[in-house]
Amino acid sequence: MTQGIIILDFGSQYNQLIARRIREFGVYTEIIPYNTPISEIKKHDPKGIILSGGPSSVFGDDAALVDKELFEMGVPVLGICYGMQLISHLLGGEVKKGVKGEYGKSELTVLKQNSLFNGIAEKSTVWMSHFDEVIKAPEGFVVSGKSNIDIAALANEEQKVYAVQFHPEVTHSEFGSKMLENFVFNICKAEKNWVLKDFIETEIQRIKNVVGDKKVILGLSGGVDSSVAAVLIHRAIGDQLTCIFVDTGLLRKDEGKKVMENYGKHFHMNIKMVDASERFLTNLKGIDEPEAKRKSIGRDFVAVFDEESKKFDDASFLAQGTIYPDVIESQSVKGPSATIKSHHNVGGLPEDMKLQLLEPLRELFKDEVRKVGVELGIPRELVYRHPFPGPGLGIRVLGEVDAEKVRILQEADQIFIDELYAHNLYDEVSQAFVVLLPVKSVGVMGDERTYEYTAVVRSANTIDFMTATWSKLPYEFLELVSNRIINEVKGINRVAYDISSKPPATIEWE
Numbered sequence: 001m002t003q004g005i006i007i008l009d010f011g012s013q014y015n016q017l018i019a020r021r022i023r024e025f026g027v028y029t030e031i032i033p034y035n036t037p038i039s040e041i042k043k044h045d046p047k048g049i050i051l052s053g054g055p056s057s058v059f060g061d062d063a064a065l066v067d068k069e070l071f072e073m074g075v076p077v078l079g080i081c082y083g084m085q086l087i088s089h090l091l092g093g094e095v096k097k098g099v100k101g102e103y104g105k106s107e108l109t110v111l112k113q114n115s116l117f118n119g120i121a122e123k124s125t126v127w128m129s130h131f132d133e134v135i136k137a138p139e140g141f142v143v144s145g146k147s148n149i150d151i152a153a154l155a156n157e158e159q160k161v162y163a164v165q166f167h168p169e170v171t172h173s174e175f176g177s178k179m180l181e182n183f184v185f186n187i188c189k190a191e192k193n194w195v196l197k198d199f200i201e202t203e204i205q206r207i208k209n210v211v212g213d214k215k216v217i218l219g220l221s222g223g224v225d226s227s228v229a230a231v232l233i234h235r236a237i238g239d240q241l242t243c244i245f246v247d248t249g250l251l252r253k254d255e256g257k258k259v260m261e262n263y264g265k266h267f268h269m270n271i272k273m274v275d276a277s278e279r280f281l282t283n284l285k286g287i288d289e290p291e292a293k294r295k296s297i298g299r300d301f302v303a304v305f306d307e308e309s310k311k312f313d314d315a316s317f318l319a320q321g322t323i324y325p326d327v328i329e330s331q332s333v334k335g336p337s338a339t340i341k342s343h344h345n346v347g348g349l350p351e352d353m354k355l356q357l358l359e360p361l362r363e364l365f366k367d368e369v370r371k372v373g374v375e376l377g378i379p380r381e382l383v384y385r386h387p388f389p390g391p392g393l394g395i396r397v398l399g400e401v402d403a404e405k406v407r408i409l410q411e412a413d414q415i416f417i418d419e420l421y422a423h424n425l426y427d428e429v430s431q432a433f434v435v436l437l438p439v440k441s442v443g444v445m446g447d448e449r450t451y452e453y454t455a456v457v458r459s460a461n462t463i464d465f466m467t468a469t470w471s472k473l474p475y476e477f478l479e480l481v482s483n484r485i486i487n488e489v490k491g492i493n494r495v496a497y498d499i500s501s502k503p504p505a506t507i508e509w510e
Helices: 015-024 038-043 068-072 082-090 176-187 196-211 224-240 255-266 277-283 290-309 324-331 366-375 403-422 475-488
Strands: 005-009 029-033 048-051 077-080 094-096 102-110 123-130 133-136 142-146 153-156 161-164 215-219 241-247 270-275 315-319 356-358 431-445 448-461 492-497
Touching (some): 005 015, 015 029, 015 176, 048 082, 068 082, 077 082, 082 094, 082 153, 082 161, 161 176, 196 224, 196 356, 196 366, 215 224, 224 241, 224 255, 224 315, 224 366, 255 270, 270 290, 277 403, 403 431, 403 448, 403 475, 431 492, 448 475, 475 492
Parallel strands (some): 005 029, 005 048, 048 077, 077 161, 215 241, 215 315, 241 270, 315 356, 448 492
Antiparallel strands (some): 094 133, 102 123, 102 142, 153 161, 431 448
16 A cells, blocks of 8 residues: 555554554554664555654664655654754754653643644643653754643644654544544555455455465454454355364463354354363463463463364465554564563464465554454444453463462353443443452451452553553442352352552453
């Protein structure tokens, strides 16, 4: 896809937000590493280029830089946060090493109107997250905004190069979406060229052309990504697709049965179910560290799938529900400085795999995948289910995992989810689940003393899953959920509610 917006990735945690915001305008957007050669960037024939934020400093020995030829392409450029410092540094301005930085909400004052700020109030709230700052604008640039710092925005209207120290892509920036819209349409003159219905038709035809009369196998987890990929591929090639569903023993209650019914009976797909629960649970014995659990589950998943896939010696393709964020994270040069958690199905394919990869969703973000799923006829309640971690309940049973703890958690979690649906609250929250703690406490049930596990109910609200607040569920509802879990789930006698936000906590516990 060409004639879109290119985002050069300098490792910002908000990169995906920029791309999603612009795609919501109907314009194709792609994120590529900052050190992509200029010759390759030109092949994309971009209408505009955005330099993202990032953890780097222009003063660092390993500073992430670009060739100044980028600004000679005649393509509009917008620098965000580090991107602004980089523009200033490369084009003759001056950047000062920070002393304390500026983080969180700040007030932007527009000093000089320009095409980027068209329709923006003189004063508005913006989101800052920077350490260094620009103290002198490059020649030809006008200081167009200030905040707690004197230079919060720069513009060179003649060259169509703009820069802002804040993050317009986050919802906290009051007019951020309008600024991005101004850049995409008023400055870059981009056309709306990203329609998901067109994507479906084009991708189905591409799959037919690529696969021909060959066979495809796909690992179906029951999650949104693999399910949409399966239905899309099935729409293209029908019975040439076989899905392998691995029951790890760490799934939601009755998940295996539901997957077989929904996709086997409803969509008439060929699905082979493999019950590997004993294997997964056996290999988790004695492991209580979160990363070690993830790695154990990941190893077993890859091994089981590899063993099963070899039974289909006539298959030529391995299909995956890889989505665009997975692609971005795997190609990012700088990327986040720390690994928050491992994903059980990323980077774990056998090196000697003979199958070709088929990844029909690799250009899509999660919200786009959901929309494609609805267009394909997958029931909305399946497409819009809350996120479920790849390692499953293995990381919601804190500490060592065994079959009994999984059973207890499945029962408690099902009660919570059922009540959310019953009270029309499920779609009002972004992610809800129950965690089982490795903590027992004294209780009294039926005049008898008990010593059972503690469960924690977790519900979070978020737009982008990068920040989240705890859900303000009604007290009466929480009381009902607590009573049901304690009375109906043997093994739990105490329920707590998690009122932590992200950050500093994460949504999941492990």
